[in-house]
Structure formats: C-alpha cells, structure tokens
Amino acid sequence: MVSPAPLRDQSKRRVCYYYDTNVGNYYYGPGHVMKPHRIRMANELILSYGLYQNLSIYRPLPASFEAMTTFHSDEYITFLRDAKIDNLNSFGASKGKFSQNNDDCPLFDGLYEFCQLSCGGSLAAAIKLNKKKTDIAINWMGGLHHAKKSESSGFCYTNDIVVGILELLKFHKRVLYVDIDIHHGDGVEEAFFDTNRVMTVSFHRFGNFFPGTGDIKDVGIYNGKLYSVNVPLSDGITDESYQKIFVPVMEKVMEMFDPQAVVLQCGADSLYGDRLGKFNLSLRGHGACAEFFRKYDVPLMMVGGGGYTPRNVARCWAYETSIAVGIEVPNELPFNNYYEYFGPDYKLHIEPSKVLKNDNSDQKLHELQKEIYENLSQLDKVPSVQMQPLENDTLPVLEFEDIARDEENPDVRLPMSIMDSCQHNDADFYDDENGGDDHRNEANGRLSTDS
Incomplete structure (x- = not known):
C-alpha cells in the first residue's frame, strides 16, 4: 500500500466515490471492446494507492424503474428489464425498434442490473451534491452518454448522465455538462438541446467517426439556442493543443453561463493508445481538464465513459481520482491484484506518441475558438431562469x-x-x-x- 503524498494545493475538497463490486462481473460478450471489468481495475488502483483514505466510499442503491424513466420512456425501460438470455429470439426481433446497431449494444446476462448500477451511481452522486454533503462526487460506473430516450447506442443502454443532471436541476438553476470522451456526447446534448438551464460542451473527434454528430454549427434550438457547444477536433491532438482550445473555451463558458453545478464526463478513449481513439493525450493532458474544474468552487460530478484499452482506463480514472482529492501519487504503480496487466513498465503514466501527426493546427484551433466565442458572446451573461418549488422531493430509488x-x-x-x-x-x-x-x-x- 502506497502512502499518499502531500496535497497538490491547500484547497481541500470533500470527495465521495460510488462503486459497486458487481460492476466488473458484467460481460458484453466475446470480442466486444466494452469491458466493464476496467472499472474494477480502476478501483483496485484507487485502493492500492491509498486514495480511499481521502474518500467517502459508498455503494449506491440500484436505480429503480421510476428513476430511469425520469428520462427514458416506460416502454424502453420495460424492454430492457424484460430482456433475458432465454428470450433471445424475441429480443433480437424487437430490438431494432430500440437500437440502431445490435452489434454495438448486444443482449448480455444482467443487462438491466448493469443499467441500474450505472444510473444509481450518478443519481446518488447528484443527490449527495444537492444535499451539500460533498464537493466532488465520482461515479466511474457512469458516463454512458450515447443512450437516447428510447434507444440504445454506442455501447450505452441508459443515460445515467441525463438522469443525474435532472436530479441536479431540482436544486440548481444552471448545470454545465462537459464531455472529453473522444466521441461526441450526442445523447446528453439531444436531451437538453432546447433548454437554457443545461449547457452541454463536447470536445470530440469529428468527421467519419461515430456517432457522426457534433458539428460546431449545432448550437441548440428554441430556448436552448447557443447552449450547446461543440468543439470538433481532428486526429492526433496533443496535450498542448488540447489545452489551447479547452482552457479558453471553458473559461468563457464559466464566465457567460455561471453554472451552479458541473458534470464532467471523463471518457478515457481520448488517451493515446486507445483501441478506438486516435488522439494523442497523456494522463496529464486528460487530467488537466479535471484540474481545471477542481479549482472552481462549484459542485462537481465526475463520471466515466468510453475507454477501450482497460489498463489505460484504470490508470486514467485512478489518476483523476487523485486529482479530485488533491493528492500526488507516484508514477510507480503499487502492487495490486491486476499488477501484471500494467506491464512491462508498471508505471501510472503513459507516454504519448512522438511520431503521430497532429492534424489540429494552431490556426484551426484559433478559428474554432473564434466561432465559439462569437456564439457565447450572444448569450445573456446568466440565463434568466426561475426555479419551481418542489412538491415532493422523495428519492425515487428508495423503498x-x-x-x-x-x-x-x-x-x-x-x-x-x-x-x-x-x-x-x-x-x-x-x-x-x-x-x-x-x-x-x-x-x-x-x-x-x-x-
């Protein structure tokens, strides 16, 4: 067990962490790139580094049917609940109604329970922030940002992020959602495309790449016009280039939108070496985005997301947990139950490629920033939204x-x-x-x- 080093800075944060040991048991099937086991590997590093000493650790209640249908349709959640391996034929026959791609989102044993854990963690994190019992709430089981109201997509069946944001909106006038997954956060953007109470900001690879959405000109509609911000990026972006666009855009967003709570989706497929991604970020470059929001005195929820090289996903989320609690951890990995997975160097940090071409020129980044600034400058500095009193604030997940x-x-x-x-x-x-x-x-x- 590694003893934690001194704090990164003097600003202490109360951090709670949601995890269920069962999450690593779910299996999408042979050959599928989504491995829930990566979350268990991340948890192992978090414990082995001794970070648990600075965390309040909780097992969330599984989200109820009613909790998940605050966003998803009753018909769709009923379908997920009733889908079983023994009715595989009927599942396949009807699944086209609820999914664009059966290969991406297969039926697997315990699917509904897996969705309950993912949504339950984000819902519990939001409730803890609403109660002001924590400053930062972490749910690496969540971040499944592609799921739509009545449709699975991109390995995502239920959208825990939307469920969590809806809970945050009970107590916060404005919620900011930021997505640093390599894929566009289309499901979350679509859910809040017409409201000015939630601003969505997505930094993603754009072009001939799933899900094919997220153009810079997609800015929202009706009351939500200009409250969707898309930052389309190209292959090979480095830490330096990423921060050149991330920092100024997010500083402007924080100034103009003035969120009362922030949700950060920390998809690790934007790291160098991911099986599906083509960015060139290191853990430090990826983690700098979490550092950015930790410096603000705003309630912060951090959730997982993509990431298809499990050992690097585990490294990333353990590192970003250390950022949340303000602890420097050594590069030498502590011995743990998955130690052999991290060979041959057994280091925390991964080195980005020195030869991968960066297709994001400074001029292109400047042009992106300029267009985004022009859109943001048209906003009222703070949206004039009134909170509605809650008639009943009991928790839908409770017995x-x-x-x-x-x-x-x-x-x-x-x-x-x-x-x-x-x-x-x-x-x-x-x-x-x-x-x-x-x-x-x-x-x-x-x-x-x-x-």
Missing part, C-alpha cells in the same frame, strides 16, 4: 421504509418505528442516522449503501 425515513425532520432523531426497519451490515460503511460519529474508512476501503 418504502427509506422514503418514510427521508421525509422525517432531519433535525430530529428518527423514531424507532422507522429505524427498526433499517438493515445494517457491519462490513459496510453507512452514513450514521443514529447520531454517531462518521467512521470514515474504518472498513479499510469497504463500501456502504448510500442514497
């Missing part, structure tokens, strides 16, 4: 006893009629409802159920 507990006066100890129904496991780390101390990390990185 009956938990709903009753959530509705009780938070300043009064809960009655035994409610607390007797709560089940506790001594091996888990819970938020203590009984007024006891917060025994953070006494379980040495074990998880708890949280809402």
Whole structure:
C-alpha cells in the first residue's frame, strides 16, 4: 500500500466515490471492446494507492424503474428489464425498434442490473451534491452518454448522465455538462438541446467517426439556442493543443453561463493508445481538464465513459481520482491484484506518441475558438431562469421504509418505528442516522449503501 503524498494545493475538497463490486462481473460478450471489468481495475488502483483514505466510499442503491424513466420512456425501460438470455429470439426481433446497431449494444446476462448500477451511481452522486454533503462526487460506473430516450447506442443502454443532471436541476438553476470522451456526447446534448438551464460542451473527434454528430454549427434550438457547444477536433491532438482550445473555451463558458453545478464526463478513449481513439493525450493532458474544474468552487460530478484499452482506463480514472482529492501519487504503480496487466513498465503514466501527426493546427484551433466565442458572446451573461418549488422531493430509488425515513425532520432523531426497519451490515460503511460519529474508512476501503 502506497502512502499518499502531500496535497497538490491547500484547497481541500470533500470527495465521495460510488462503486459497486458487481460492476466488473458484467460481460458484453466475446470480442466486444466494452469491458466493464476496467472499472474494477480502476478501483483496485484507487485502493492500492491509498486514495480511499481521502474518500467517502459508498455503494449506491440500484436505480429503480421510476428513476430511469425520469428520462427514458416506460416502454424502453420495460424492454430492457424484460430482456433475458432465454428470450433471445424475441429480443433480437424487437430490438431494432430500440437500437440502431445490435452489434454495438448486444443482449448480455444482467443487462438491466448493469443499467441500474450505472444510473444509481450518478443519481446518488447528484443527490449527495444537492444535499451539500460533498464537493466532488465520482461515479466511474457512469458516463454512458450515447443512450437516447428510447434507444440504445454506442455501447450505452441508459443515460445515467441525463438522469443525474435532472436530479441536479431540482436544486440548481444552471448545470454545465462537459464531455472529453473522444466521441461526441450526442445523447446528453439531444436531451437538453432546447433548454437554457443545461449547457452541454463536447470536445470530440469529428468527421467519419461515430456517432457522426457534433458539428460546431449545432448550437441548440428554441430556448436552448447557443447552449450547446461543440468543439470538433481532428486526429492526433496533443496535450498542448488540447489545452489551447479547452482552457479558453471553458473559461468563457464559466464566465457567460455561471453554472451552479458541473458534470464532467471523463471518457478515457481520448488517451493515446486507445483501441478506438486516435488522439494523442497523456494522463496529464486528460487530467488537466479535471484540474481545471477542481479549482472552481462549484459542485462537481465526475463520471466515466468510453475507454477501450482497460489498463489505460484504470490508470486514467485512478489518476483523476487523485486529482479530485488533491493528492500526488507516484508514477510507480503499487502492487495490486491486476499488477501484471500494467506491464512491462508498471508505471501510472503513459507516454504519448512522438511520431503521430497532429492534424489540429494552431490556426484551426484559433478559428474554432473564434466561432465559439462569437456564439457565447450572444448569450445573456446568466440565463434568466426561475426555479419551481418542489412538491415532493422523495428519492425515487428508495423503498418504502427509506422514503418514510427521508421525509422525517432531519433535525430530529428518527423514531424507532422507522429505524427498526433499517438493515445494517457491519462490513459496510453507512452514513450514521443514529447520531454517531462518521467512521470514515474504518472498513479499510469497504463500501456502504448510500442514497
């Protein structure tokens, strides 16, 4: 176990981390590039580096049918829930209605439960931010940004990001979504294309590349006009070039939109060496985007996304967890259960290519920045949006006893009629409802159920 080094800076952040050990058990099928096991590998590095000592670690409740249908259609979620291996023929016959490509989004055992974990993590992270119980909430199980209201797409079945943002909007007037996956964040953009309460910003490879959307001229419609920002990039972009466009664009966005919460999708397929991506970013260049938002005093949710070289995905998300907590971690990887996967160098950081051509000239980046600035300059500095009072703010993912507990006066100890129904496991780390101390990390990185 590696002892954490001193803080990167003096600004402490409360960071919570959502993870379920079951997520690594799901399998898209032989030959499929999406490997949920990468999330378990990332978790292993996070624990082995000792970062858990600076995290509040929780196991989220699986998202309920009702929680997922805050965005997705009832018919579509019913379809996912009822799809089983033993009805494969009927699944294949009807799937065309709900997916453009059966090969990208195959049926696999536990599909619905996998969607529940992904959405549950982002929903729980949003709730924790809404309650002001944390400054940064991390869900590497999430970030599945291609899923549409009634359609799976690009390895994504449910859009945990949209579900999380809808929860954030209950308490925040304006939410900023930023996507640094190599693929355009089309599902999230489409969900909020006509509203000025959510600004979506996507930095992605553009051209003959999935999903084929994300032109700089796609800026939103109706009330959402100019609240969709697309930054189309070309192959081989380096750390230096990426920051030349990322920093000025995001500084302008933060100035003009003034978000009350930020969601950062940290897809790792924009790293050099990804099986599907053709960018040339190092972990430091990718992580600089997380560093950028950590410096702002704004609630931040960080979610996963793409990434198809599992060892590099694990490196990336462990590194960006260290950024969130403000800890420098050594380049030498600590011994862990997946140590052999990280050979032959057994280092955290990956070196970008010195020969890969960068097709993003300074002139092209300048022209992109200029056009984006022109669009942003047309915005009112802060959208004039009024919040609506909430009639009922109970959590849709909770069971009956938990709903009753959530509705009780938070300043009064809960009655035994409610607390007797709560089940506790001594091996888990819970938020203590009984007024006891917060025994953070006494379980040495074990998880708890949280809402």
